[in-house]
Amino acid sequence: MVRRADFLAANRGRRAPMPGFVLLVRERGDGDPAMRYGITVTKKVGGAVIRNRMKRRFRVLARELLPTLGIAGADHVLIGRDGGIERDFSLLHAELSKALGKIMTRPIDPPRDPSRRKGKARPVETRAKKLSPSDSPSGRHLPASGEE
Numbered sequence: 295m296v297r298r299a300d301f302l303a304a305n306r307g308r309r310a311p312m313p314g315f316v317l318l319v320r321e322r323g324d325g326d327p328a329m330r331y332g333i334t335v336t337k338k339v340g341g342a343v344i345r346n347r348m349k350r351r352f353r354v355l356a357r358e359l360l361p362t363l364g365i366a367g368a369d370h371v372l373i374g375r376d377g378g379i380e381r382d383f384s385l386l387h388a389e390l391s392k393a394l395g396k397i398m399t400r401p402i403d404p405p406r407d408p409s410r411r412k413g414k415a416r417p418v419e420t421r422a423k424k425l426s427p428s429d430s431p432s433g434r435h436l437p438a439s440g441e442e
Contacts, residue, residue, distance in 0.1 A: 301332055304371040310393035314378035314386050315352065317393040318371040327366040331356045335374035348374045351383060355390050363394040 307320025333352045335345040352372045364370055378386070 296332075300330075300369055301334065301371060304332070304369045307369070308397050310396045312389040312393050313375065314381045314389060315375055315393075316373040317390070317397065318373065319365055319368050319397045321365060321368045324367070329360050329364045329366060329368060329370065331360055331364075331370040331372070333372045333374070339374055339376055340379065344379055345374070348379050351379075351386065355387060359387070359390050359394060363391060363398075365398065 304318045304320045307318055309319075310317040333349050333356070335348050337345070339345055339348065352374065356370065356372065360370060372390075381389075
């Protein structure tokens with residue numbers, strides 16, 4: 295995966311957080327059984343040397359485990375966490391196996407309705423209301439149009 299849109303789409307899928315990384319998995323639904331993977335490590339983790347070393351380790355892990363434990367026709371994204379570079383490689387291997395097992399056992403979430411998002415107000419329908427004489431703030435008669 296190289297496109298940003300693919301990474302954003304994977305963020306809406308299932309996730310399995312682990313101490314060294316977060317695994318995101320989203321089934322594409324395009325009928326292609328190929329498994330794709332992407333790796334991202336933010337600058338918060340460290341400098342370029344650290345981030346590249348972490349990505350190399352994740353790349354090896356993905357090539358070893360995804361063909362057997364991954365979901366066919368899905369995008370898999372590994373997001374590196376701060377403590378991931380110090381973790382032993384065999385421990386990362388075990389954690390990725392565990393994360394893929396968690397993802398496989400979870401039911402597939404139905405697509406979310408974007409209008410039902412938390413914290414986001416839905417548009418309110420406004421209508422023009424005709425004022426009657428009793429609705430006027432002062433209680434006095436309001437002149438009708440053409441009447442003065």
